[in-house]
Amino acid sequence: MSTNTAYYIPHKATWPVIGTAGLMTMLAGFANYLNGSSIGPTIMIIGLVIFVIMLVGWFTLQANESESGMYNHEVGISYRHGMMWFIFSEIVFFAVFFGTLWYTRNLSVPWLGEGATKELLWPSFETTWPTNGPGKVGGDFEPMSAWGLPFLNTLILLTSGVTCTWAHHGLLAKNRDQLIKGLIATVALGFLFVTFQAIEYHDAYTEMGLTLGSGVYGSTFFMLTGFHGFHVCVGAIILSVVVFRSSKGHFKPENHFAFEAAAWYWHFVDVVWLGLFVFVYLI
Amino acid sequence: MSAVVDEQGHHADDHHDHGPEKGLLRWITTTNHKDIGTLYLLFALLMFFVGGAMAMVIRAELFEPGLQFVDPAFFNSMTTMHALVMVFGAVMPAFVGLANWQIPLMIGAADMALPRMNNMSFWMLVAGVLLLASTLFMEGGAPNGGWTLYPPLVLQPITVGKALPFAIFSVHLLGISSIMGAINIIATIFNMRAPAMKMMDMPLFVWTWLITAFLLIAVMPVFAGAVTMLLTDKFFHTSFFNAAGGGDPVLYEHIFWFFGHPEVYIMILPTFGVASTIIPVFARKPLFGYASMVWATGSIAFLSFIVWAHHMFTVGMPLAGELYFMYATMIIAVPTGVKVFNWTATMWEGAMTFETPMLFSIAFVVLFTMGGFTGLMMSIAPSDFQYHDTYFIVAHFHYTLVPASIFMLMAAGYFWLPKWTGHMYNEKIGQLHFWLSAISVNILFFPQHFLGLAGMPRRIPDYAVQFADWNMISSIGGFIFGASQLLFLYIVIDTIRGGTGEKVSDEVWEDAGKHGLEWTLPSPVPYHTWSEPPLIVPTEHVLDSH
Ligand code: HEM
Numbered sequence: 001m002s003t004n005t006a007y008y009i010p011h012k013a014t015w016p017v018i019g020t021a022g023l024m025t026m027l028a029g030f031a032n033y034l035n036g037s038s039i040g041p042t043i044m045i046i047g048l049v050i051f052v053i054m055l056v057g058w059f060t061l062q063a064n065e066s067e068s069g070m071y072n073h074e075v076g077i078s079y080r081h082g083m084m085w086f087i088f089s090e091i092v093f094f095a096v097f098f099g100t101l102w103y104t105r106n107l108s109v110p111w112l113g114e115g116a117t118k119e120l121l122w123p124s125f126e127t128t129w130p131t132n133g134p135g136k137v138g139g140d141f142e143p144m145s146a147w148g149l150p151f152l153n154t155l156i157l158l159t160s161g162v163t164c165t166w167a168h169h170g171l172l173a174k175n176r177d178q179l180i181k182g183l184i185a186t187v188a189l190g191f192l193f194v195t196f197q198a199i200e201y202h203d204a205y206t207e208m209g210l211t212l213g214s215g216v217y218g219s220t221f222f223m224l225t226g227f228h229g230f231h232v233c234v235g236a237i238i239l240s241v242v243v244f245r246s247s248k249g250h251f252k253p254e255n256h257f258a259f260e261a262a263a264w265y266w267h268f269v270d271v272v273w274l275g276l277f278v279f280v281y282l283i
Numbered sequence: 284m285s286a287v288v289d290e291q292g293h294h295a296d297d298h299h300d301h302g303p304e305k306g307l308l309r310w311i312t313t314t315n316h317k318d319i320g321t322l323y324l325l326f327a328l329l330m331f332f333v334g335g336a337m338a339m340v341i342r343a344e345l346f347e348p349g350l351q352f353v354d355p356a357f358f359n360s361m362t363t364m365h366a367l368v369m370v371f372g373a374v375m376p377a378f379v380g381l382a383n384w385q386i387p388l389m390i391g392a393a394d395m396a397l398p399r400m401n402n403m404s405f406w407m408l409v410a411g412v413l414l415l416a417s418t419l420f421m422e423g424g425a426p427n428g429g430w431t432l433y434p435p436l437v438l439q440p441i442t443v444g445k446a447l448p449f450a451i452f453s454v455h456l457l458g459i460s461s462i463m464g465a466i467n468i469i470a471t472i473f474n475m476r477a478p479a480m481k482m483m484d485m486p487l488f489v490w491t492w493l494i495t496a497f498l499l500i501a502v503m504p505v506f507a508g509a510v511t512m513l514l515t516d517k518f519f520h521t522s523f524f525n526a527a528g529g530g531d532p533v534l535y536e537h538i539f540w541f542f543g544h545p546e547v548y549i550m551i552l553p554t555f556g557v558a559s560t561i562i563p564v565f566a567r568k569p570l571f572g573y574a575s576m577v578w579a580t581g582s583i584a585f586l587s588f589i590v591w592a593h594h595m596f597t598v599g600m601p602l603a604g605e606l607y608f609m610y611a612t613m614i615i616a617v618p619t620g621v622k623v624f625n626w627t628a629t630m631w632e633g634a635m636t637f638e639t640p641m642l643f644s645i646a647f648v649v650l651f652t653m654g655g656f657t658g659l660m661m662s663i664a665p666s667d668f669q670y671h672d673t674y675f676i677v678a679h680f681h682y683t684l685v686p687a688s689i690f691m692l693m694a695a696g697y698f699w700l701p702k703w704t705g706h707m708y709n710e711k712i713g714q715l716h717f718w719l720s721a722i723s724v725n726i727l728f729f730p731q732h733f734l735g736l737a738g739m740p741r742r743i744p745d746y747a748v749q750f751a752d753w754n755m756i757s758s759i760g761g762f763i764f765g766a767s768q769l770l771f772l773y774i775v776i777d778t779i780r781g782g783t784g785e786k787v788s789d790e791v792w793e794d795a796g797k798h799g800l801e802w803t804l805p806s807p808v809p810y811h812t813w814s815e816p817p818l819i820v821p822t823e824h825v826l827d828s829h
């Protein structure tokens with residue numbers, strides 16, 4: 001029986017335990033740093049290095065196995081299940097912060113401006129949005145407008161979704177040139193997005209008085225857009241790896257899970273942004 | 284799916300004796316579902332005793348009124364850590380261990396779908412528990428604001444010392460571990476099942492775990508998000524839970540319980556699955572109402588998402604909220620009742636025998652029902668104003684967790700250990716363990732109902748003298764229960780090392796082969812199984828659904 005009808009089961013794995021050790025070291029270092037210990041950052045960087053080594057090692061292993069034809073159709077299905085439910089868990093993670101924004105705007109801020117809370121605690125507080133609360137936590141600030149960099153960023157991400165799909169068509173049509181060009185465009189747009197976001201954050205901190213500490217508006221704003229920006233970076237790095245593999249001739253029209261996973265992830269990041277644009281910036 | 288290949292691309296049948304690696308490295312780098320299952324189960328057993336030791340500290344302090352042995356902050360660390368260790372270190376990992384061992388055997392799969400990730404989810408669990416345990420040795424001690432980690436309490440320096448960031452990152456790691464485990468289980472059940480086995484042929488243990496896996500993926504990120512906001516509120520000046528900045532500490536409670544209530548079902552649904560597997564074997568009848576069991580599991584899981592605020596009746600919700608969460612909670616009693624009646628009906632007129640796994644299962648049906656009834660009492664919002672934050676709550680959830688989840692984990696041990704090891708456990712000591720546990724668990728927790736109804740608050744190291752008698756009785760029950768578990772430890776070790784010496788058959792239990800695929804394999808189960816999927820699957824357990 002040929003290998004491609006059989007389900008590949010590795011007999012041992014060394015990367016998982018190395019990756020776990022790296023992540024744990026990183027978090028322990030971070031916790032030490034938060035507690036004010038001076039050795040914290042060093043431990044954190046050591047952990048990060050171990051983690052990155054693991055990522056490189058593990059993904060190289062997977063790529064080589066995949067290219068040598070060790071993964072049959074069923075293995076591919078398992079990977080797709082894995083990626084799909086991983087993205088689902090990420091959606092839930094974002095939903096928590098969207099839910100927080102909803103709860104704050106529609107329930108807790110209005111409650112602060114009415115009834116006994118208002119009378120007894122903060123008589124001068126009027127319910128508004130954006131707000132940094134009755135205590136004016138973080139001082140005066142200017143809210144972020146949707147029309148400007150955020151709108152530009154929306155166009156950028158939407159375009160990157162198109163270039164990503166165009167690259168996929170190239171892959172399916174065995175047009176490697178189109179595949180690579182499409183991917184490079186996607187990655188470039190992704191990093192452009194992150195650059196613009198960095199400028200936006202810089203403006204917020206230096207000119208608008210808007211920081212993570214600007215009450216609940218600042219908290220939800222930076223938490224939502226910050227986690228999203230982090231995901232854009234991760235997605236762009238994954239896509240860069242896919243560019244690299246494409247240039248080495250990896251992927252076939254019928255077998256290109258890594259490409260698909262990266263594209264799913266990218267579209268997920270894209271859709272989250274649309275939610276952000278509407279709920280954080282627009283309304 | 285068909286056959287299995289190893290690294291070199293050889294067909295597995297070419298060298299069937301491909302055994303485990305030698306030495307310690309086998310356990311660190313293993314991708315074998317049986318090895319990983321063993322790791323999970325042994326780790327959970329260890330944590331069961333660590334968490335148990337903390338419970339002994341709690342019961343010793345509460346033996347008499349007044350402060351005896353520990354200072355109040357340490358006492359509160361013990362209640363907090365006991366809960367976290369038992370939930371995330373013992374019960375959940377133990378069920379993942381069972382899933383690892385049993386799901387591939389039960390569905391005719393060669394291994395879990397994503398073996399490398401399987402290894403990683405175990406080590407992430409260890410890493411998470413290490414971070415959590417490290418707080419015990421830190422300045423200011425382990426977290427002591429309760430396992431729910433409510434702000435603003437948990438953000439105050441006096442409550443946390445240096446522990447908070449470690450506890451939070453521990454939750455992140457444990458969350459990653461659970462999510463990876465759950466994804467693996469889903470992929471395995473959908474993608475690795477023997478083609479002969481339809482969804483409605485799957486053993487209930489597999490069904491309940493499938494649904495539990497969905498719960499895990501849907502709520503672990505919620506908990507991760509909640510503690511992330513605690514972290515930023517504490518260290519990065521955010522105001523999520525700070526009213527002065529426009530936030531609200533009650534929001535944390537909503538998010539926590541949106542995770543927390545499904546979480547309790549994460550611990551009970553696999554329990555139901557084990558009970559539905561064991562009872563038919565010893566009643567020598569097919570499970571009564573297979574299809575209704577599947578649907579009941581699904582509806583309990585669905586309902587678990589929309590009842591969370593029954594933990595917050597006294598927090599000051601709008602009246603409509605109180606009413607909605609009250610009625611929604613009560614509805615859970617319906618599918619739960621379906622299950623209890625089905626187990627009873629399975630036993631009805633069965634040719635029953637009472638080996639240790641069956642004894643634990645029967646005790647489970649009776650005592651879990653007790654916990655369900657107190658749950659129903661607490662779901663009545665106006666009554667809950669009296670019960671909330673008292674020992675009544677403690678009694679309720681311990682009835683649903685100890686004589687339910689823990690008992691069925693023990694039952695699963697007795698039931699499957701002979702299959703896994705090829706050795707029979709000592710039935711006499713097993714029965715002794717059962718009777719000591721079943722009696723002492725009631726001495727331990729039943730009086731806590733009275734204490735709660737009389738108004739004794741939970742999470743306190745000292746209490747009014749009027750509560751002295753029942754507390755002393757409860758502590759005595761606790762010590763007996765704790766000591767009895769050493770018997771279980773002895774039995775597990777003894778069985779692994781040869782047990783009674785009697786060779787067990789492939790079926791182990793009379794006619795078990797009709798009930799599940801795992802009993803058609805040799806005992807002990809070989810290191811690699813089902814490299815070719817079975818062509819016929821037993822359907823005794825689903826007879827009445829066809
Ligand atoms: C018939 C189904 C059930 C109902 C109606 C129910 C209802 C409730 C209610 C209303 C509370 C909150 C009481 C309060 O704090 O005032 C509660 C607490 C609790 N329940 Fe249940 N419950 C049920 C089943 C379960 C199961 C199966 C488990 C676990 C396996 C469980 C574990 C818990 C835990 C751990 C708490 C306390 C959490 C804490 O405050 O620390 N319950 N239950």
Ligand SMILES: [Cu+2]
Pocket residue numbers: 543544547590591593594
């Ligand atoms: Cu609940």
